[in-house]
Amino acid sequence: MKVIVDNKIPYIREVIEQLADEVVYLPGKAFTPEVVKDADALIIRTRTICNRELLEGSNVRFIGTATIGFDHIDTAYCRQAGITWSNCPGCNAGAVEQYLHAVLLLLQKEKGINLQESCLGIIGVGHVGERIRQMAQRIGLKVLLNDPPRADEGEEGFCSLDTLAEQCNILTFHTPLIREGKYKTYHLADSTFFQKLQQAPYLINTSRGEVVDTEALLAAMNKGLVKGAVIDVWGNEPHISQDLLDKVFIGTPHIAGYSADGKANATRMVLEAFCRFFHKQADFHIALPDNPNQTLSQDENVRVLQLYNPHKDCEELRAHPELFEQLRGDYHLRRE
Numbered sequence: 001m002k003v004i005v006d007n008k009i010p011y012i013r014e015v016i017e018q019l020a021d022e023v024v025y026l027p028g029k030a031f032t033p034e035v036v037k038d039a040d041a042l043i044i045r046t047r048t049i050c051n052r053e054l055l056e057g058s059n060v061r062f063i064g065t066a067t068i069g070f071d072h073i074d075t076a077y078c079r080q081a082g083i084t085w086s087n088c089p090g091c092n093a094g095a096v097e098q099y100l101h102a103v104l105l106l107l108q109k110e111k112g113i114n115l116q117e118s119c120l121g122i123i124g125v126g127h128v129g130e131r132i133r134q135m136a137q138r139i140g141l142k143v144l145l146n147d148p149p150r151a152d153e154g155e156e157g158f159c160s161l162d163t164l165a166e167q168c169n170i171l172t173f174h175t176p177l178i179r180e181g182k183y184k185t186y187h188l189a190d191s192t193f194f195q196k197l198q199q200a201p202y203l204i205n206t207s208r209g210e211v212v213d214t215e216a217l218l219a220a221m222n223k224g225l226v227k228g229a230v231i232d233v234w235g236n237e238p239h240i241s242q243d244l245l246d247k248v249f250i251g252t253p254h255i256a257g258y259s260a261d262g263k264a265n266a267t268r269m270v271l272e273a274f275c276r277f278f279h280k281q282a283d284f285h286i287a288l289p290d291n292p293n294q295t296l297s298q299d300e301n302v303r304v305l306q307l308y309n310p311h312k313d314c315e316e317l318r319a320h321p322e323l324f325e326q327l328r329g330d331y332h333l334r335r336e
């Protein structure tokens, strides 16, 4: 059996080489129809677009993405072509929570936002959004939740997006990227949405860049409808908007989920799915790197920023926006 594996997936080599006869490692963008045609399985990240163009006529029967999001997989085509795919629900939700916690503390410390008097709007309350809700309530923010698919299932406790636009001084997006249909999230934050904002909020996006209309966000910031932005995911990555990077409070190269813990979870989950599909014994252990030898403060607010401060990632991106993909690929995975 032949497997092609993205060469930036950590902790996978020893295990996959025991499970498959032949393993080829490639950069995510180097998966071409010629390369994948005789592969049985692909193990990918967000950088490999898996669609008809890549897969038609190939032997591929299984695709595992070591990520939460799966908007890079044409799931309708896979269904039609009989290709099974699998993602890693929740794998790096803890890392995104860590990122958001640090961001909230920096908004308090450097932008004078009183978190105890703040109202945080969470748009998309799944694995990530739910962890953000718990963290934010624990540190004293009022929280409003928006999740139409869950509300339509009859679950309680959700508000309309308009209510969040009226009441929240911080908004954070945690939806998947859905390009069409009833729950479309492509450009969910567009000029119409920005016109409804009443509190000149800070906007945080760690979901997918295309959930926010970049041009509309820039216009809303220029008009003062949005006070500031924290952007981890960008339209048209890796060719990001320099105008937006210049304007944001914090801008990072799509690394909110990049903890060693999150990556190890993803590798374990994708290998488990691979083993289920190919009827192999999932008898392996993914070892995490040691925690850094660091004296940590007793004060949680200090400790959170000691463990992770997104300003460092932001400075590196501002210095070299053209190295967006390299900054991700060579990222020093943090511990949660």
Ligand SMILES: NC(=O)c1ccc[n+]([C@@H]2O[C@H](COP(=O)([O-])OP(=O)(O)OC[C@H]3O[C@@H](n4cnc5c(N)ncnc54)[C@H](O)[C@@H]3O)[C@@H](O)[C@H]2O)c1
Pocket (backbone or CB within 6 Å): 068, 069, 070, 089, 090, 092, 093, 096, 123, 124, 125, 126, 127, 128, 129, 146, 147, 148, 149, 150, 174, 175, 176, 177, 178, 182, 183, 184, 185, 206, 207, 208, 232, 233, 254, 255, 256, 257, 258
């Ligand atoms: N920046 C990063 O490093 C990073 C890390 C992890 C996840 N992500 C992104 O965050 C997304 C969310 O992750 P998750 O694990 O919470 O996913 P999830 O599937 O567990 O939750 C997504 C939630 O969004 C809701 N939703 C769907 N359509 C909606 C809409 N139109 N409006 C509001 N809510 C809607 C769903 O009902 C669900 O509850 C992922 O799909 C991925 O794209 C980014």
Ligand SMILES: O=C(O)[C@H](O)[C@H](O)COP(=O)(O)O
Pocket (backbone or CB within 6 Å): 044, 045, 046, 047, 066, 067, 068, 069, 070, 092, 254, 255, 256, 257, 258
């Ligand atoms: O969807 C996810 O899990 C995250 O966006 C993840 O951090 C993406 O990582 P990548 O596959 O681009 O390395």
